[in-house]
Amino acid sequence: MKLTIVDQGIMTKNEWGQLKQELKKTVGSNNFTTWIAPLELDDVAGEVASFAVPTSFFGNYVAQTFGDQILYHLRAIDPSIRRVNFAVPSTASNDPQAPRRAPAPRPKAAPSEPAETMADTRIPTAPLDPRFKFDTFVVGKPNELAHAAAKRVAEGGPVTFNPLFLYGGVGLGKTHLMHAIAWELQEQQPGLNVVYLSAEQFMYRFVQALRERKMMDFKEMFRSVDVLMVDDVQFIAGKDSTQEEFFHTFNALVDQRKQIIISADCAPGEIENLEERIRSRLQCGLVVDLHPTNYELRLGILQSKVEYYRGQYPDLMLADGVLEFLAHRITKNVRVLEGALTRLFAFASLVGQEITLELTQDCLADVLRASERQVTIEEIQRQVSEHYNIRLSDLVGPKRLRVYARPRQMAMFLCKQMTSRSLPEIGRRFGGRDHTTVMHGVRRIEELSRKDVQIAEDIELLRRTLEE
Numbered sequence: 001m002k003l004t005i006v007d008q009g010i011m012t013k014n015e016w017g018q019l020k021q022e023l024k025k026t027v028g029s030n031n032f033t034t035w036i037a038p039l040e041l042d043d044v045a046g047e048v049a050s051f052a053v054p055t056s057f058f059g060n061y062v063a064q065t066f067g068d069q070i071l072y073h074l075r076a077i078d079p080s081i082r083r084v085n086f087a088v089p090s091t092a093s094n095d096p097q098a099p100r101r102a103p104a105p106r107p108k109a110a111p112s113e114p115a116e117t118m119a120d121t122r123i124p125t126a127p128l129d130p131r132f133k134f135d136t137f138v139v140g141k142p143n144e145l146a147h148a149a150a151k152r153v154a155e156g157g158p159v160t161f162n163p164l165f166l167y168g169g170v171g172l173g174k175t176h177l178m179h180a181i182a183w184e185l186q187e188q189q190p191g192l193n194v195v196y197l198s199a200e201q202f203m204y205r206f207v208q209a210l211r212e213r214k215m216m217d218f219k220e221m222f223r224s225v226d227v228l229m230v231d232d233v234q235f236i237a238g239k240d241s242t243q244e245e246f247f248h249t250f251n252a253l254v255d256q257r258k259q260i261i262i263s264a265d266c267a268p269g270e271i272e273n274l275e276e277r278i279r280s281r282l283q284c285g286l287v288v289d290l291h292p293t294n295y296e297l298r299l300g301i302l303q304s305k306v307e308y309y310r311g312q313y314p315d316l317m318l319a320d321g322v323l324e325f326l327a328h329r330i331t332k333n334v335r336v337l338e339g340a341l342t343r344l345f346a347f348a349s350l351v352g353q354e355i356t357l358e359l360t361q362d363c364l365a366d367v368l369r370a371s372e373r374q375v376t377i378e379e380i381q382r383q384v385s386e387h388y389n390i391r392l393s394d395l396v397g398p399k400r401l402r403v404y405a406r407p408r409q410m411a412m413f414l415c416k417q418m419t420s421r422s423l424p425e426i427g428r429r430f431g432g433r434d435h436t437t438v439m440h441g442v443r444r445i446e447e448l449s450r451k452d453v454q455i456a457e458d459i460e461l462l463r464r465t466l467e468e
């Protein structure tokens, strides 16, 4: 029954047993006995590891308190695991404290699993992560629109935009927002048939239905949902018959005025090998993107995580400046940022030390190295021309007037400082100039920055923007 585990083949219960022992070191023996020891690994399918828990209260507590650590240890063995799910096996769901919501999600199906009974009227939705709710989603400029749109859909009123299409780079919160919508809808309207699944799971189910000759059941099931959420839709690009079926499902639901929510790693128009008619359907509703995080948002996310960790590690001391340092240095991906903090807290509690800048640099040396931002010459040129309000063509062109020459020197200086490109290479990218011209430009800015406050400020501002 166990699947996935990249590089290592099958993950056995034994391996989970060994991981548990690792966890014991970080959570302490009391916590271990109460919360970790009873956890049974149920299934690893795709990016989700599912655990059987005795009650939903137990599952929620473990997810909130130890979820990150469990995930961290699992990912050390299989980096493709991205989420953990704690669910009560269907025969044990007699927990009086279980929240009121739609039927408990079941782990997702994979092609090699035995066929499910397709006569069910409801599609088992993929597991929802209990940590991914609106109250744990930190809102900032880069994601405020996406958050507002998600909130609106989660109110569950009449469908105003269909579909809601959320897109953005890796680890920017698309799945978090989708799960938050699903949680909220299920809590507000427990009778609603809300189905969340990845595009990959949609394909698995479709292929399975074909294989089992149960296409009518498949169609019926998907057409009976009230809200359909499909994550990572780019997955179906290039898969012709899945696209075809997705198209029909999509149309049928839109016709019935049922809400559809889709996510992808890029805008509909940019998904390669996607049929034109699907592309245009996806653009029909509201398309919102989650922008890359900025410094303030990253700091906000870190602060909210620290609040949460305080419950777990009440004695831990955190020195000033550590969160600011991390928010500056780990800029790409919230998942990496969170992972870094989890590791830092686990490490500091293990060695019983205050989290200082020094400890942070030591403990996260590899993450920090990997996160060193690679700024490109094009980005620098674009940023500098915007900053000085001149055209890009003039920045790299032949004009020698100071209004162009100074920004050009500034851009050359930043290229030298922020990229590993050689002077001849930089010269080539500035309209084929000689490397001595670049060297002169770089020196000129260095000199000016020592006596001209405005130039020093420009450097600082441009550097900061480029590092974001």
Ligand SMILES: Nc1ncnc2c1ncn2[C@@H]1O[C@H](COP(=O)(O)OP(=O)(O)OP(=O)(O)O)[C@@H](O)[C@H]1O
Pocket (backbone or CB within 6 Å): 131, 132, 136, 137, 138, 139, 143, 168, 169, 170, 171, 172, 173, 174, 175, 176, 177, 265, 301, 334, 335, 338
């Ligand atoms: N604004 C935010 N506030 C709090 N947590 C966030 C925020 N944005 C992202 N995260 C966290 O970052 C992690 C990655 O987010 P998520 O899985 O939603 O990303 P994604 O956009 O779906 O990425 P992928 O493209 O890899 O599927 C999750 O743990 C999520 O909770």
